[in-house]
Amino acid sequence: MSVLAVIRPDDWNFPLLVHVFGAMVLIGGLVTALAFQLIGWRPQEPAAAASLARWSFWSLLFVAFPAWWVMRIGAQWIYSKENWDSVSEEPTWLGIGWITSEGGGVFLLVGIILAGVGARRLGRGGGGSSTLVRISAILVTIALVAYVITTWAMSGKPA
Amino acid sequence: MDLTDWLIALHVLAAFSLVAALVLFSVVIAIGWGRDRPSEILSLFRVSRVGDVLFAVGAIGTILFGVWLAIQMDEYGIFDGWVIAALVLWALLMETGRREGKLYGRSRDRARELAGAGDVSDGGLLELQRSQPALLFHVASCVLALLLILDMIWKPGA
Numbered sequence: 001m002s003v004l005a006v007i008r009p010d011d012w013n014f015p016l017l018v019h020v021f022g023a024m025v026l027i028g029g030l031v032t033a034l035a036f037q038l039i040g041w042r043p044q045e046p047a048a049a050a051s052l053a054r055w056s057f058w059s060l061l062f063v064a065f066p067a068w069w070v071m072r073i074g075a076q077w078i079y080s081k082e083n084w085d086s087v088s089e090e091p092t093w094l095g096i097g098w099i100t101s102e103g104g105g106v107f108l109l110v111g112i113i114l115a116g117v118g119a120r121r122l123g124r125g126g127g128g129s130s131t132l133v134r135i136s137a138i139l140v141t142i143a144l145v146a147y148v149i150t151t152w153a154m155s156g157k158p159a
Numbered sequence: 160m161d162l163t164d165w166l167i168a169l170h171v172l173a174a175f176s177l178v179a180a181l182v183l184f185s186v187v188i189a190i191g192w193g194r195d196r197p198s199e200i201l202s203l204f205r206v207s208r209v210g211d212v213l214f215a216v217g218a219i220g221t222i223l224f225g226v227w228l229a230i231q232m233d234e235y236g237i238f239d240g241w242v243i244a245a246l247v248l249w250a251l252l253m254e255t256g257r258r259e260g261k262l263y264g265r266s267r268d269r270a271r272e273l274a275g276a277g278d279v280s281d282g283g284l285l286e287l288q289r290s291q292p293a294l295l296f297h298v299a300s301c302v303l304a305l306l307l308i309l310d311m312i313w314k315p316g317a
Contacts, residue, residue, distance in 0.1 A: 013312050021308065024175050028182025035183065035209040039202065051199060055206075059186050151175055156168030158160050 012081050019074025022067050023151065029064030030108075030144045033057075033115070037137035046125060053119035053133045060112045060140070068105055075101060093153040100150040104143040111139035166228045173220025174308070180213035181301055184259075188297060191288050195280035197273035200288065204267045214256060222249055240316040245307060252303040255296045262293035 008016075033056040040052030075097065084090060118132030160168070184207060191203045225245065229237040236242070266287035273284060 010313075017308065017312050020312070021305075024178040024308075025182055027175055028179035029186075031179045031209065031213065032183040032186045032206070035206045039205055048198065048202060052202060055186075055190055058190070063182060063186060148172070148175075151172055152168045155171035156160050156164045158164070 012078060015074055015077035015081050017074075019071055019078050022070030022072070022074050023147070025067035026064055026071050027144065027147055027151070029059050029067055030140055030147070033059035033064060033111075034137060034140050034144060037115070037133055037140065040130075041134060041137065046122070049130065050119065050122040053115065053122045053130075056133065056136070057112070057115040057119045060108070060115055060136075064108060065112060068108055072101055072105070091157070093157045096153040097150055100146040104146045104150075107139045107143040107146075111136040111143065114139070163228070163231055166224050166231060169220060170224035170228055173217050173224060174311070175217075176213045177217025177221060178304055178308075180210040180217060181297075181304055183207065183210035183213065184297060185301065188263075188294065193285075194288065195282075195285040196278065197270040197280060197284065198278050200266065200270035200284065201274055204263075204270065207263075211260075218249075218253060218256075222246075225249075235317065241310055241314045244315075245310050248303050248307045248310065252300055252307065255299040255303060259293055259296035259300060262290050262296065263287075266290070266293075 036052045036056035036059060040049055040056070043049075044052065079085065079094075084094060114132045114136035118130065118136060121132070122130065187203050187207045187210070191200060194200060194203075225242075226237065229235050229239070229242050266284065269284050269287055273279060273281065
């Protein structure tokens with residue numbers, strides 16, 4: 001596989017850059033949101049809890065979500081450049097990539113909605129909304145772990 | 160997976176960690192730009208500690224596994240132009256990151272002092288949060304990271 005990487009044609013480079021850059025920023029956005037959510041997990045004064053929840057929502061909405069699209073568009077572009085659509089049996093690492101990009105996208109979307117509603121409720125001083133932010137944190141953690149495993153699979157290309 | 164595949168995977172994961180740290184710092188800088196309440200600034204610096212760990216892991220991982228790869232793989236050598244360019248870019252990134260951290264550290268220290276004295280802001284804290292040199296070093300770090308990614312993908316001269 002390493003030899004294949006060495007002989008990659010030049011016109012694959014830009015789609016690969018789009019895919020890799022999107023994935024890097026996606027993971028950065030997820031880590032940032034999760035850091036805000038985990039710090040806000042413990043009991044806080046209401047204003048601090050609302051701020052942390054809002055910042056985690058912003059990180060998901062304005063960083064991770066656009067980056068997911070960049071990663072996904074780049075993935076489709078490089079997939080088409082490498083002519084994987086004409087291969088009858090795709091390699092394992094590619095299958096892992098499909099499953100986690102789509103599945104992780106759903107977790108991300110639900111995580112954004114819950115973080116947004118939770119942050120809004122906390123901002124209004126409503127009770128119980130921290131549960132929504134905590135569920136969002138769990139979903140973001142699952143997506144993050146999936147994307148880290150995918151990064152390992154896509155770069156190491158097992159089997 | 161053989162040793163080379165593992166080295167590539169670990170090198171790439173380290174690069175992801177480094178860029179994730181820069182993304183986190185960018186978000187923290189953007190959120191903290193107009194804020195001067197010491198306790199809020201301290202909350203942001205607690206988050207930035209996660210970025211410090213990611214940056215350290217990424218910095219050590221990229222150089223360690225990158226050099227190991229250059230030695231391990233027959234196709235590449237440590238004295239290839241694009242590898243030397245990567246080493247120079249990495250060293251510059253470490254320096255801009257160190258200077259950026261030092262400047263924002265002043266803001267953190269001031270926020271700690273003010274938080275312990277009634278959590279009342281002063282103009283100095285806002286000025287430190289909006290430090291132009293710190294922001295410039297951060298932008299330079301991001302540009303250097305992007306150049307590193309371009310160098311790794313295109314491998315000019317390889």
